[in-house]
Amino acid sequence: MSESKELYLLRRRPPSEKVVDVSFKYLAVTLASMVAVVLFAILIVVFWGSLESMGRYGLKFLVTSNWNPVDDEYGAFTAIYGTIVTSMLSLLIAVPLGVGTAVFITENIIPLRIRNVIGVMVELLAAIPSVVLGLWAIFVMEPFIRPFLEFLYATFEWLPIFSSPPIGPGTAPAILILVVMILPIITSISRDSLNQVPDKLRQAAYGVGTTRWGAVLNVLLPAAISGIVGGVMLALGRAMGETMAVTMIIGNSNNFSPSLLAPGNTIAAMLANQFGEADGSQVSSLMYAAFILMILSLAVNVFAQWLVKRLSLKY
């Protein structure tokens, strides 16, 4: 009897419960701020580590291309050039492929089931570790494309970008493996943004008598452009920072060559390759290069977020 009465009595919250409540809130705030702490710590550590090299070379570091641990002379132009060229050219190939694939699997050209299978497969491609793609690139892809690269050299030798014979590892295979790596990002984000375009836009386009591709090119793609551009920028950031597959196939050459068929380098590949056994001022110069990579990818990411906000259309 008394037990059931007690059940309905208002209970004053014990102070211990309040302590738990408040401390849980502060715990959550603390854990959330870890993101900011880690981000600033990364920036500070990399900046701090590169101070010596920054003081020694200043901005000259960006435009000189001799990287010579023996003479203790460092300039990162080869790696910076390689980072920009590989990421830009891979983007140039991957954007049409990715957006085309996204259109193909969002339009009702073939049955939905097959389209979904293609979509899942492209997403699974993103799950394959880059080191495995690198292994595949060394032993399967590079030997396979070698004859094609040799043909390019034989026919277009007078062009600076094809001016050296392909010897195996090089910038061109690295670009192709980057295409494989960023294709899933571009495809799945473009697909999501195309799927989010309201159906009435498509119906209206068909209603005024356009063809499928009239609707895609003039209505659907412009409506989905914010998401697609965001995906492309994300892919650019990814391509610039991608390390393993590129290190394994690019050849890691410290000598500058304008030829895409020659071995090259990227900042990320250089870090992976040299950081482990570097000492003294080489560490500082590598940190300087890491700082540049960090600034480049930060800029791309912040620009992407801003662009998506700017371009997004509201329905």
Next chain:
Amino acid sequence: MTFSSSHRLANGVPDLAYKQGLRRNLIARLLTVIAGLFAAIAVLPLIAVLVYVLIKGGQKISLTLLTELPPPPGLEGGGIANAIIGSIVVTLIAAVIAIPVGVGGGIFLAEYSRGGKFAQFIRFGTNVLSGVPSIIAGVFIYGTIVTSRILFGNAYSAAAGGMALSILMLPTVIKTTDEGLKLVSDDLRRGALGVGASKFVTVVRITLPTAFTPIATGVVLSIARAAGETAPLIFTALFSPFWSEGIDGVFNPIATLSVLIYNFAIMPYEAQNELAWAASFVLVLFILGLNLFARWLGQFASK
């Protein structure tokens, strides 16, 4: 719009039938073929990679491979057992760090922040952190943990590798927790608070369990991603040709599948290259398994 005579039937009714030869129809069909071709090209690498990994790696799978240490450079035989264990250890360390911090951060964003300036800043920071190249996470841990020997005087260690991986997992865990909690209906929160539950109890007993599936899906995906990462490990966890033993193993260099693949792929010995393929087989199977599990979790939730 005017119709040419060929587009008109005899009685003056416009001919609305589909005309194959029309220029715009030709262009549309051409574009369809090109898009189909692009889709085929996009799927091709996955099939090629999977086929090679399954065939070249699958051939090597045997009991010795899964139970023995890797051989010295140039020698045949041996296995990748210590790397399999090492991958699990390093990934677990990363998960133990990243999941509590990430879920806590996500809880703050979704349950406490009310969209203030600080929360906006944290969301922005999460996006930026997810864009930080993985090698930079390695450089950071090298610069803080490895060179300072802060972990009981050890430089390279499994713990340092796990920390580097946790930096990469953190943004994914925060984002999925935040988004998972946002999907929980506000009625549940009001109901819980209405019957007198404290905010803590509401979050821990009501909203968090409700959002369990989307959060679990994101966590599993982030674990799958961390398990395959190599760049943050090559100069934090390093590599070891030996077994890692007990607690001591956590504070010493450790072998992982991904670093083993990298090291053995660039060696000039065929036996080592073969082991790299075998390790790829194990790693890819593990990661695809986790991905399919996450997919199943997601579908389980939508039912």
